[in-house]
Amino acid sequence: MNAMIHARGLVQTFTTRQGKTKKEVRAVDGVDLDVADGEVVGFLGPNGAGKTTTLRMLTTLLRPTAGEATVAGYDVVREAREVRRSIGYVSQAGGAFSAARAGDEVVDHGMLYGLSRREATQRGQQLFEQLDLPGLWTRMPRTMSGGQKRRLDIAMGLIHEPRLVFLDEPTTGLDPQARANLWDHIAGLRERRGATVFLTTHYLDEADALSDRIVIIDAGRIVAADTSANLKAQVAGDLVDLEIADPARVGDAAERLGALLAVNGGARDAVQVDGQHVRGRVPRAGGEVPGLLRDLDRLGIDLASIEVQRPTLDDVFLALTGRSLRDAEAEADADPDPDDVPPVPADAAPAGAPR
Numbered sequence: 001m002n003a004m005i006h007a008r009g010l011v012q013t014f015t016t017r018q019g020k021t022k023k024e025v026r027a028v029d030g031v032d033l034d035v036a037d038g039e040v041v042g043f044l045g046p047n048g049a050g051k052t053t054t055l056r057m058l059t060t061l062l063r064p065t066a067g068e069a070t071v072a073g074y075d076v077v078r079e080a081r082e083v084r085r086s087i088g089y090v091s092q093a094g095g096a097f098s099a100a101r102a103g104d105e106v107v108d109h110g111m112l113y114g115l116s117r118r119e120a121t122q123r124g125q126q127l128f129e130q131l132d133l134p135g136l137w138t139r140m141p142r143t144m145s146g147g148q149k150r151r152l153d154i155a156m157g158l159i160h161e162p163r164l165v166f167l168d169e170p171t172t173g174l175d176p177q178a179r180a181n182l183w184d185h186i187a188g189l190r191e192r193r194g195a196t197v198f199l200t201t202h203y204l205d206e207a208d209a210l211s212d213r214i215v216i217i218d219a220g221r222i223v224a225a226d227t228s229a230n231l232k233a234q235v236a237g238d239l240v241d242l243e244i245a246d247p248a249r250v251g252d253a254a255e256r257l258g259a260l261l262a263v264n265g266g267a268r269d270a271v272q273v274d275g276q277h278v279r280g281r282v283p284r285a286g287g288e289v290p291g292l293l294r295d296l297d298r299l300g301i302d303l304a305s306i307e308v309q310r311p312t313l314d315d316v317f318l319a320l321t322g323r324s325l326r327d328a329e330a331e332a333d334a335d336p337d338p339d340d341v342p343p344v345p346a347d348a349a350p351a352g353a354p355r
C-alpha cells in the first residue's frame with residue numbers, strides 16, 4: 001500500500017517570552033509517522049502533547065523547524081500547494097462561518113478548490129445526505145446544534161473529495177449521542193469514500209472505536225504505534241481485583257494471588273493491597289480465575305466481590321509513560337504557560353482551503 005503520510009524527525013519549537021527571558025518550547029520533538037492509503041489512524045495524547053502542532057505541520061499551516069514529511073506523496077514544504085489540494089482539514093475550532101446559509105458555504109468552499117457551481121452543489125447535497133444533515137441546506141450555521149455544525153465542518157473538509165482527511169478532535173464538546181453519531185460518519189468516510197483518515201483525540205474510547213491503528217504521543221514524542229489490540233496485549237495481563245470479606249485474611253489472599261502471578265512469569269510482589277482490595281495483573285485471567293477462586297474457597301477466604309478488567313488504552317499509556325492519561329491532562333491543565341499563544345496562526349486558512 002502507498003504511504004499517505006510519511007514523516008521523519010519532525011520538530012517544531014516555539015519561543016515564548018516570560019518578561020525578558022525567552023523560553024523555548026519543543027512542542028514536537030522528532031516525530032516519525034507512517035500512514036498507509038485507506039487507514040484510519042487515531043493520534044492520541046494528553047492536552048499539550050503536540051497533536052495539533054504535528055497536524056498543522058502535516059497540513060502545511062506550520063513549517064517544520066526540522067525534519068521532513070510527505071503527505072499524499074507531496075513534500076509539505078516544497079509542494080505545499082499540492083498537499084493542500086489533496087487533503088481535507090477539519091480544524092479544532094471548526095470553520096469560520098460567515099453569515100451565509102450552510103449550503104452556500106459548502107458550495108463556495110468547493111469553488112475555492114476549482115469546482116464549478118454545479119459540481120459543488122451536486123457534491124454538497126450528496127454530502128448533506130451522507131452526513132445526516134437533511135433539510136439544513138438553507139439553514140444559517142449559527143442556528144445549528146453542535147453536532148450539526150461539526151458535520152457541516154466535515155462536509156466543507158470533504159467537498160473536493162480529498163483522499164486524505166485530517167480531523168482535529170472531531171467530537172470535543174459534543175454530547176454522547178452526537179459523538180456516537182459522528183463516529184458512524186467518520187467510520188463511513190473510509191467505507192463509502194475510501195478515504196484515509198488521520199484524527200487527533202484525547203478520548204481513549206474514540207481512538208479505540210474508530211482507529212485501525214493508534215499512535216500515542218506524549219510531550220512531543222511518539223511513545224507507541226500499533227493496533228489497539230496489540231498495544232493492550234503489551235500490557236501484562238488483565239487486572240484482577242479481589243475484595244476480601246474479612247480484613248484479617250487480606251494477607252493470605254495477597255499471598256495466593258502473588259503465587260498465581262509468579263506461576264505466570266510475573267513478580268510475586270507485584271500484588272497491590274489497598275484496604276480490603278487485593279489486585280494484580282494476570283495474563284489470560286479468564287482461564288486462571290476459576291482455579292484461583294477454588295483455592296481461596298479451599299483456604300476459607302470469602303470474597304465480597306471480584307472484578308476482572310481487560311487492559312484499557314489508559315493502562316497502555318500508564319505502562320508507557322508512568323502516568324495515566326487523566327493525570328497527564330490534569331498536569332497540563334494545572335500548569336498553564338502564561339505566555340502560551342493559542343495555536344491559531346494569523347494566516348490560518350478556512351477548513352481545508354487551498355492557498
Ligand SMILES: Nc1ncnc2c1ncn2[C@@H]1O[C@H](COP(=O)(O)OP(=O)(O)OP(=O)(O)O)[C@@H](O)[C@H]1O
Pocket residue numbers: 014015016025026027028045046047048049050051052053054202337340341342343344
Ligand atoms: N504558537 C505557539 N506558541 C507557543 N507555544 C505553543 C504554540 N502552539 C502550541 N504551543 C505549545 O506546544 C505544546 C503542544 O501543543 P499542541 O496544541 O500541539 O498540543 P495538543 O496535543 O494538540 O493539545 P490539545 O489536546 O490540548 O489540543 C503545548 O505545550 C503548547 O502550549
